[in-house]
Amino acid sequence: MNRMIKYGLLVTMFFMASCGDFLEPKSQSEYVPKLVKSLDELLLGEVYMGPGYSDGQFYGVLGLFDDDVAIRPDWKANASEEEKINKIRMAYTWAKNMKDEFSGYNTYGEVYKKILGCNSVLDYIDEVQGSEEERNRVMAQALAFRGYFYFHLINLYGKPYSVGKDSPGVPLKLTAEMGTSGMKRNTVEEVYTRIIQDLLEAERLFKTLPEGEWSLQNNRINLPCVQLLISRVYLYMENWAQALAYGEKVITDYGYEVLDLNGEPLPNEKMNPTYRSYYTWENPEIIFLFGNQGDVLELPLTRVYYSGDKGFTSYIPVVASDNLIRTYDLTDLRRDHYLMWEVIDYGYTPRYKKAVSKFEAVSNYNIEVSWNGGKWGVAFKVTEAYLNAAEGAAMLYKETGNGEFQMKAQALLDKLRVKRFSAAAFVSTDISAADELIAFVRDERRRELCFENHRWFDLRRYGMEEIKHVWYDASGNSSEYVLEKNDPGFTLQLPNEAFEYNSGLEQNEPRK
Structure with missing residues (x-):
């Protein structure tokens, strides 16, 4: 029976991908599971994304939108490489024609496929055989992922919560039933409300399980990850108190530690690996x-x-x-451990830093880009909890003038930063002006979480300030591209295929 429901979903997804109907399942209801184990395996097959799998393109385009990246002026390429170059150019310059000519730019359908898997689990959960504990375990995972997937969608295709609560977000499809033609986009606020509702219910369900299961490192989403996501979502909603509270839960309740970079050897091209991977269970973060x-x-x-x-x-x-490199103090250990040299040829000195971080690099600082290499792409870490909580405290200090929040923000930062400098170089944070403290927290967030799919979303919620990118062609000629303050281009346009079977959608405004 498990094979039958999974086959039904795969048939559904084929139609979704080929016809562009990202919300409407065609045949899933023909197969009815009987055991909770079937739904658990459905989660693994259709919702989780892990190393060595080729499904899901969620993150790649985020790597070229923000101000942490640049184009080296001295690159060259054969004429046969034009397709590759065009993809880079379109993303890097926020091109108006991305939705028409760059298939990897639109994650809309990919994410809705995952949401369909979550909805299928939730639709059948009350009908399958299994204990209440088994059902709660499966339902908690499905709700946690649905909340996370909608959070990813709304930050790509909806305006930031702080400026566009009433503007169009994305359609909230909460069941796997057919009949979505003409389904309108829910508002940004409605989507965020559902995200929080799903995550809080996932938290409640996880807490019904034995405490020994709450923070298992078994490649399954767990309670502290849900609470980290709640902290993140509240931060984006500018609910500073809850962002602080949930960040502190993650920090204090589970025993996660910040990796001390003082104990890490400096990268060297003669070592193998030259840079360690921070995306492994051996990392205490x-x-x-x-x-x-x-x-x-x-x-x-x-x-x-x-x-x-x-x-x-x-x-x-x-x-x-x-711009990114200059934010690091020369004594900041992250400058050497996180900012990775580009691949170099034998006998040449490296000149540039990679636009990625925290992945394992082997000889000559080379990272092997492989879809089937068995390596993780995204990490949820306790370091984010420190930064979420610190920003929440700093904002509360600004709003209330209460010095306790100032001290809390600084203490949270220093518990992280003390592991990022040598004992001789570390200086405790002492910033009395609220705006300066907030700016410092956000700079720390940039330094600590560089190239971890946060920066573009952060720039949106910070106020969508102007971004400039300089493009160099293969001859070294430069052109400047500007994404103006509050430009509509900070919100991506929906893919063309989304409109073919859903007449209720409305398109986002193109960039200026």
Whole structure:
């Protein structure tokens, strides 16, 4: 029976992908599961994303939108590499025609496929055989993922909560039943309300399980990850008190530790690996691992090839921006451990930093971009909890003037930062001006979480300030592209296919 329901979902997804109807299942209801175990396996097959799987393209495009990336001016490529270059150029310059010419840009359908899997589990959960504990365990996972998936969608295709609560978000499809034609987009506020509702219910259900299961590292989403997501969502909703409270829950209730970079050897091209992977269960910061490394790295580490006078060589055009690099103090250990040298050829000195971070690099600082290499792409870590909580406290300090919040924000930052500097270089945070403290927290967030799919979403919620990108062509000629303050381009347009079977949708405004 498990095979039958999974087959039904795969048939559904084929139609969704080929016809563009991202919400309407065609045949899933023909197969009815009888055991809760079937739904648990359905979660693993259709909802989870992990190393070595080729399904799901959620994150890659986020790597080229923000101000942490730049284009190296001296790259070259053969004419046959134009398709690769065009993808990079469209994403890096926020091109108006991305939805028409860049298939990897639209994650809309990919995410809704995962939501369909969640909805199928939730639709059948009361009809299957199994104990209440078994059902709660499965339902908690499905609700946690549905909340996370909608959070990802709304931050791509809806305006930031702080400025666009009443604007169109995405359709809230909460069952796997047919009949979505003409379904309108729910407002941003309605989507966030459902996200919080799903995550809080997932939290409640996890707490009905034995306490020993709450924070298992078994490649399943767990209670502290749900609470980290709640903290993140409240932060985006500017509910500072709850962002602080849930961030502190994650920090204090489970025993996660911040990895001390003082104990890590400095990267060296003669070592193997040259850079360690921080996305492993050996890292004491890890709460949950998710996603595929190929999805995250494919676009920012796109390699182009060139045959010139000096022979055959290759380049990665995308690099870390000087703007990002300058935010690190020279004594900040993250500057050497997180900012990774580009791949180098024998006998040459590295010149640029990669536009990725915290992945394992082998000889010559090389990261192998592979969809089937068995490596994780996304990590949920306790370090984010410190930063969510610190920002919540700093904002409460600004709103109330209560010095206790100032001290709490600084203490949270320093518990993280003390592991990022040597004892001789570390200086405790002492900032009395609220706006300066907030800016410092956000700079720390940028430094700590660089290239972890946060920066673009953060820039949106910070106020959508102007971003400038300089594009260099293969001849070294430069062109400047500007995403203006509050430009509609901070919100992506829906893919064309989404409208073919849902006449109720309305398109987002194109960028200026």
